[in-house]
Amino acid sequence: MVEPLRPPPRSARDDVLTYIKTLHGHQHHDQLVAVRSLFTWAKQNGLIFRNPAGRIKVGQYEYAMLQPLVPVQVDRSVAVATTPATRLILTLVAVHAARVAQIVTFMLNDTDLGNRRRTIAGRVRPPDDLTTQRLLDWLEHRHRRWPNTANLHPLINNQTANTSSRAGSHWISAAMRGQDATLERLRVDRQLEEARVKGPDPLHLAEDFGLDEKTAMRYADSARAQLPQAAEQPSQ
Template sequence: MNCVHCGKLLPEGSRRDRAYCDNKCRGLASYYRRKAGVPPPPRWQHPALNSDNPALRSASAHAELLGEANGWSPSLVRCAMDGLTAVLEHRPPGKPVKLTETRTRIPRHASSFRVAEVLADLDLREDDSASSIRSWIDDRTGELPAGFAGDVRAWLLVLLDGDRRAKPRSRTCLYVYFGCVRPLLENWATTRDHLREITAADVTAALSPLHGWQRRNAIAALRSLFRFAKKRGLIFANPTTRLRTEDIPRSLLPMTDDEVLAVQRIAVTPAQRLIVALAAVHAARATAIRRLTLDDLDLPNRRITIAGHGQRLGELPHQTLLAWLDQRRATWPKTPNRHVLINAKTALGTGPVSPEYLKRHLLHQGVYLERIRGDRVLHEALTAGTDPLHLALIFNLSHTAASRYAAIAQNLLDDQIEQTAEMRSEGRTGALDGCQ
């Protein structure tokens, strides 16, 4: 018997149903067959389904069931079986597979994510992968001067994991804080060897060129770093104790007609129109839009629940929802995903779309959801009154955010009144001059 793909003679004692000399030939044959659109032979079964290895046989059968339940294509199911064959064929039954091994050993045409999903359902997956944020911390702090690297690394890890008196911070917070303190630490490293040598004068001099939000973020990051160092006994005195942040005036203007027309020209697909409608009518944040599920919709009663806040569904979101759900149903009729927004990748699972999905569809094309959302809240404040309680109830805002929008709206109304009074005064002056 010869290999179906390369023609080499199969080893003696091979199974009668064996068609390939190794996993590489099996994977390449499957890859080229799918690339050419050639279906598998009639009554063909994947060799993994009849394998002598009970673990591989049961995993392949489970992959078929999982694919049928989640709407996987036959090609994707076969790819998953190819990956399972690569990691389970010569493995003793019951021995778990490391996640890093899954990513490195399976053929390139197989989906490591789907293989890992099947192994996880069978309790055969061992997650030994390192966290990406921890790798980022190690890499970035390793670039700092030796006297500061260890303390900054310990500080970032406490921010990430939290401690008894502090909750864990988000990755975005870590990125912002480290980005603020890194240039300051590199500058201090030319004359200082450790955090304990930094004085209040050094901090003041380093912050003097900064203004606005850049200065405010730098002060917050330095406070956090030196507070941590003081608490752990790494420094004798906290040089940021007397630092004060200045209030930054917030300003927001209503969207112009040109901006509205630009959004209408860009948002043309049903998914884009739905995202824009939810932000423009319900002031929904990007995260809330991504996490919106079908269970949050009550289309017959025109109700929608966004981030746990129930409200009446507007006419524009209702129409865009119907259009998108029709396309969603036609494109992925068997998807198990309950999220409203899905794509070709998330339709095979149960998770929401990534933040990059919204960026690729709108932000990278010039549509800013936060700008649209802020305009909606500001419009409500200008038309219904500058009452923070009203804004908080309508849009589920915090007291601070509602007060901020109310103050901005009040300033705009005051400016409009002043401009109207000035125009009337100028008109009266001109009329009196004409009478003289």
């Protein structure tokens, strides 16, 4: 009597593939990266003889389409910016797409009020009345509050006014924490707006905001996908 063929025993690699197939999008990418890292560590430390995930390719991560903020979300963040400091921070992000890490390293000599020029993260930004006014408001408040400070960082607080240290990122971001339009989302929205208004040109975005090639292309692709949608919407 001929015995029926039995399926080959499942391997650890089969188990990994079965699990990964149940995931999608960023979860698929992140979990596979984590599994590969775990098995690589186990093999390097002699816990296993073969890495079952070693030949499974992670592949390129497919980012979700960037979506613009809606006006009510922006309005709520504007409403909570009630101090000269938070209004300046909000302007640096919403107008110039400055990162929090760039704001905390902003120096007094990065601003030339006479020529209305300011440098953020090594890039000279074009003058605009709103940023100039917000900066003047803050510097006037700063002078009244800490007239003898020698700190060369424009944005200072009670902890840094009598030192040369910069303010912390947590303090910079505090006012917008919990809002839909956080500083990071406002920064992304500003760059996406540029791509929508000026055209989805990754070279322009890379030059204007100092983006790397892949990031600039992501903004351009997102803006390009939304332009037809905007054209189809009836005018108010």
